[in-house]
Amino acid sequence: MPELPEVESVRRLLTEGRPSLIGTTVDRVEVLRDNVIGGHLLAEQFCQDVQDSVFHEIIRHGKYLFFRLHSARATNNLWMTVHLRMTGRLFLVSDRASKTMYTRLVVHLQQGLALRFDDPRAFGRVWLVEDPAEVIAGLGPDALTVDEDTFLRRLDHHRRQLKPLLLDQSFVAGIGNIYADESLFRAGIHPLKTVADLTVSQRKVLYRAVHDVMHEAVACKGANIDGVFEAGCFPVAVYGRAGLPCRTCGTALVKLRVAQRGTHLCPQCQPIEKVKSLVGGQV
Numbered sequence: 542m543p544e545l546p547e548v549e550s551v552r553r554l555l556t557e558g559r560p561s562l563i564g565t566t567v568d569r570v571e572v573l574r575d576n577v578i579g580g581h582l583l584a585e586q587f588c589q590d591v592q593d594s595v596f597h598e599i600i601r602h603g604k605y606l607f608f609r610l611h612s613a614r615a616t617n618n619l620w621m622t623v624h625l626r627m628t629g630r631l632f633l634v635s636d637r638a639s640k641t642m643y644t645r646l647v648v649h650l651q652q653g654l655a656l657r658f659d660d661p662r663a664f665g666r667v668w669l670v671e672d673p674a675e676v677i678a679g680l681g682p683d684a685l686t687v688d689e690d691t692f693l694r695r696l697d698h699h700r701r702q703l704k705p706l707l708l709d710q711s712f713v714a715g716i717g718n719i720y721a722d723e724s725l726f727r728a729g730i731h732p733l734k735t736v737a738d739l740t741v742s743q744r745k746v747l748y749r750a751v752h753d754v755m756h757e758a759v760a761c762k763g764a765n766i767d768g769v770f771e772a773g774c775f776p777v778a779v780y781g782r783a784g785l786p787c788r789t790c791g792t793a794l795v796k797l798r799v800a801q802r803g804t805h806l807c808p809q810c811q812p813i814e815k816v817k818s819l820v821g822g823q824v
């Protein structure tokens with residue numbers, strides 16, 4: 542499932558790759574599954590609004606991509622907004638490339654290229670918005686660029702368990718199940734701990750872990766989990782490695798369910814015994 546590093550890697554490839562999407566002009570849009578278009582807009586209207594627009598830039602916040610389109614028909618910019626959700630993929634391909642049974646949307650470009658959205662599970666969505674702020678307003682700061690003071694200040698407002706908190710996109714945007722587990726392992730903090738269990742220095746360690754994991758994973762073009770993001774080379778330490786030895790201490794890694802999510806950790810490197818909120822509770 543693509544998280545911030547994988548989505549950032551898609552953004553960079555579409556922006557800086559050869560060929561690049563930037564500067565291309567929409568010839569026509571083909572919607573192969575109507576519900577790929579999110580919000581109230583009908584597929585037909587989406588195709589009309591986007592036609593003849595030029596792709597100017599792509600920005601990202603959390604797991605959302607925003608494509609700025611300069612439309613010949615409208616005075617304002619339009620932003621095509623994409624959330625890949627579970628299995629969505631975006632490719633810039635030759636316009637002659639054949640579609641797959643999972644192709645949901647094709648933006649045919651005048652340059653002989655096509656931006657294709659494939660999505661086997663079909664949870665991914667594409668919207669048109671006039672201002673990305675409409676979407677970003679519901680999200681916390683981006684996990685790649687959030688600074689330490691902001692992160693610590695936001696942490697202060699919560700008493701929740703750390704795993705669900707890191708997954709909460711309104712706390713900080715972009716972290717999903719893989720990088721929540723990786724960040725907590727890097728910080729040496731058990732995922733069942735709450736914010737209240739952490740000392741000030743542990744809170745700083747958690748910030749540093751999130752920061753470092755995000756930056757390293759972006760540099761690695763994300764993680765290749767289940768062969769989906771083939772280019773991703775981030776070496777996951779705990780995610781999906783239950784039963785295998787911890788690379789730091791050799792202890793067998795374990796998998797728990799925390800807030801309905803499979804959660805991977807090292808019981809030695811992420812000790813639980815000092816968790817105040819769990820005294821007398823079950824682990």
Ligand SMILES: [Zn+2]
Pocket residue numbers: 787788789790791792807808809810811
């Ligand atoms: Zn360990």
